[in-house]
Amino acid sequence: MIEVKPSDILVRYNVKLEKEMAPEEAAEELYPTEEPVRSIAKSIFEGEEDDVIEHLEKAIGAGKDPLDLITDLMAGMDVVSKLYDDGVIFLPNVMMSADAMLEGIDYCKSKSTKTHESKGKIVCHVAEGDVHDIGKNIVAALLRAGGYDVVDLGRDVPVEEVVEAVKKEKPIMVTGTALMTTTMFAFKQINDRLVESGIKVPFQCGGGAVNQDFVEQYELGVYGEEAGDAVKMADTIRKKGSKIDGLRDQFHQH
Amino acid sequence: MTVNRFTSMAYGSADEMIFGNAKKPVKAGLGLEIGAGYTTPEVNYAPRPEAGQSKDKLVREYEKITTDIMARMVQVGFPAVVLETEHVQEMTNNPKWGGEIAHAQKTIMEEYHEEYGIKCALRHTPGDIREDRDYLELRGGKYSTLMEAFDEVASNGADLLSIESMGGKEVFDHAILRNDMQGILYGIGCLGAMDMEYIWQDIAKVAKKNNVVPAGDTDCAQANTAMFIAGGLLDKNLAHTLATITRAIAASRSLVAYEAGAMGPGKDCGYENTIVKSVAGVPISQEGKTSTDAHSDVLGNLVMQCCDLWSNESVEYHGEFGGTSVQCWAETLGYDCSLMNVALKSGNEKVLRDMFVASDRYRDPQGYLLAYDNAYRVGEAIAKDGDNLYLRAKNAALKACEILDEGKKGNLELTRFETNALGKAKADLEALPDDIDQFMSDSMTKYKNEVKVFRPESNYGL
Known part of the structure; x- marks a missing residue:
């Protein structure tokens, strides 16, 4: 076995910087x-x-x-x-x-007969053909924890079902996650159907194979690199509105 | 098919384990023998998003990918290559699509083999489609479609059959986000292992019928999920020590494929494969620094230590300055294998192996555990109770805790958070019973209550 002093070849930054x-x-x-x-x-x-x-x-x-x-x-x-x-x-x-x-x-x-007002409604789904949903589940949990009302459509959701849900629920944002390259193509189809219907809602997309370059190809797409970005993006929409360019300026890091 | 449990080690010592050599080499495809004294690149790829719109587009995409790779391999003088096609869902849901693509790819590979003599083999990995929108459906109607997909690719040119099976993931996904060691052990070590035993006996039958190789599986759906959630050193999503213990448990699960008829090479993304190799002696594929096209990891060199195939995980097909993406990565893999093969031919293989290990041994707990000497110890812990799926998985987890504790006393630095998570996981594991029946019963009650999508009867026969 070859032993090299670890500090000569690597830095455990997490150990070095751990909060006291x-x-x-x-x-x-x-x-x-x-x-x-x-x-x-x-x-x-x-x-x-x-x-x-x-x-x-x-x-x-x-x-x-x-x-x-x-x-x-x-x-x-x-x-x-x-x-x-x-x-x-x-x-x-x-x-x-x-x-x-x-x-x-x-x-x-x-315990109440009155209605609770949430911070806003968000539709979450996993792309059609894709059953990998742990990322979506994290996003949904973080959004709920942030005070948002999440309409969770689940996984392998047909394009038409997402479009119909957006028309019915009128969310402030839609999220889509996908692991595979071919399934993420559904995001573009959803975008096109929403745009055709005159709906301009920010469509946050992320997940395994999804990248910023792909998401930027369609009008409503905003790339979410981390699950936690969903809450930050929703908060930004509440404060500054839903202009896609503004969201891209803030959240597109690459 | 019968299931033969491993209760002893394939290797007499950890030091016997080396890249390019397996106790049980596997002949496959056109002149290739995997684990027989040399390493071989295994190129992985994904079609562009729009290619999935029709069967014809998809077939054409894979023809281009295959031709590009084979052309680059002969241009640079590499003697052998394996191509792995991980199915996009359309190819498994429509078994004829998968078969047609396998045929198209193999035809091109045969032409290159005939013209240049390059040794090559085609691995196909159907997607684990055994789910509907709400639930895993491991033994339902989609099972027969999946087996049909295996048969189609095997009868149309695929030489190696693999899958990334999903059994146990419904419980695991719940547990890993709640630091729940019992659920991780139950999901991977018990449910996942039981499903793997079920499915691999049938995959082996399909392989035998078509005279191809039932290759292997991986715990990608679970242990890699944990590793990717844990992320890099600065990510704050999951303790790396917990992801590392998860990896040890995964080895007990992935081993089941070889107990139920698989012969290797194991799948590239099974980072647990060094442990598996130590017990089963089968050749393995691995990915590390060359999988940065798909994801980051923290053991990029170390994981080359005992590989027989060396992979790039998956790259989307597109253009780069140096050719198409698959050409660039195929060439990179080829040069890595060339270096390992030089080491093997010149008697320097153990030096190179140990340099790989020294590079990443202390970078992260996962690398520390998977360094071949420690991986071997985890293998021993599994084989000790090889007949008991639960106990051997628990042994692996506790051995991982022990190894990390030892590491911490030496050169392995851990954050306070990682140390605390390790201590909690160890205490949780020690509190679990040794009796498999009690554990299964306790876990069934707990997770039927906590995990709405858990269907023990229809998916696991429980």
Whole structure:
């Protein structure tokens, strides 16, 4: 066996740059100070579904409006999103928090007769002919965790079904993921059908074989390199509008 | 077909393992013998997006790809090549399409073989289409279409049959995003292995009927999913230690193909193949630095250590400055193999192998585990309880934890996050029972509840 001193030939940048603060310590600094939002936010961060429900029950019992508590759940998810963006926590933590938050939202909705307004509706799908959906599932979970109402069409979704869903749901954004080169051609067909129908909704595309050059070939396409870009793009649409050129300026990195 | 479990190692020691040599070489195609003292490039490609619009367009696309590769190989003087066609879904869903493409490719390869004497073989890898929109449908109606696709390509020119099987992925996908070691072990080590045993006995029958080679499988759908989610050193999506433990479990699963009739070479994207080779002695294909056309990895040189075929994973067919993409990558692979073959002919093969390993051994936990000496130890842990699919997968996972712990005491640097994830995974594994029946029963209850798309009865006969 040949042994070379590792530092002579490579750099473990992740070890060198790891944040000093533990995730729990970092989260403590971000939790709201008042109750019950603090306890709710903390249990969201910890991904403890039972604790979330328990704190919500208590708050409702104390007279809180169930739909107002969704804002408290979002406060927990804001902590999670911030620490994920800062590289303090990893994706599984986000997924477990998202699971807990969705359970909390369902619980709050079940305790109210009023309707909850989301930040906006987003249609997600995996391209026709493609059954690889873990990327889409991550995108959908992150969007839901970000406060968006996700219409998840699933995988292997025919072009026509996506177009019909967009017409019916009127989303602020559509996402498409694909692993293979031939299946991603469906994105262009969806784009053409939407444009023909006069619909100008940003169509965020990403996944294994998908690249920026391909996505730029059709009018509504905006390339999403990472799953987390979906939330950032939706937030940008809410703040700055849905102009494709503006989104490309911000999100096309290559 | 019978299933013969591996309960001992093919190699007496890790140091016996080397690129270009397998205990059980495989003859295939036009004059090729894989693992018989030399390495061979295996070129992989994907058609352009618009090529899937019709059968005629797709056939023409693969004719161009095949001609381009063969032409470049003889232009630069390489003695052998394998072409791998990973099906786009249209080719498997319409078995005649796959057959026609295999025939078109093989006709071109035969012409080059006859004219230049270049040794070559064609691998076809039908897509695992056993799914509908909502569920895996491993044993449903699409199973017979898949077997028909194998038969069509085998009877029309494919020399090597492979697949990237999907069994267990529904539970795995849920588990990996939740740091759930039990689910990872159940999805890969048990469900995936059971499905592989089911499907490979039939693939082997198709191969025998057509006198071609049942080559091998990979845990791409799961262990590579983990590796790609984990990503590069700075990505914050999954602890690399967890992806590494997943890889060790994957070896127990991929081994099943060879227990159920496959003969090698294993699929290129099975990074677990060095472990598999140590137990089964079959030739393997690998990809590393030459798969940057498809994805990044963190063990680009190391993974060449024991390869018999050397692959570029997959490149979209298009133009580059130096020719078409498949020509550029075929040439790169050819030169890599030429260097390995020089080492083999000059008696320097172990030096070159160990240089490959030294390059990446400490770059990332995955490379550390897969370095051939450590891979061999994982192989031993699997073979020790080779008759018990659950226990051997659990052994592999625990051995991976042990090896990473040892590494950390030496030159393998881990972040605090990676160390914590390793500690948690180890504790979770140690808390699991040794009894397979209890584990299967516990897991069935848990994942039927947690994973809405899990259908144990129809997909696994449970």
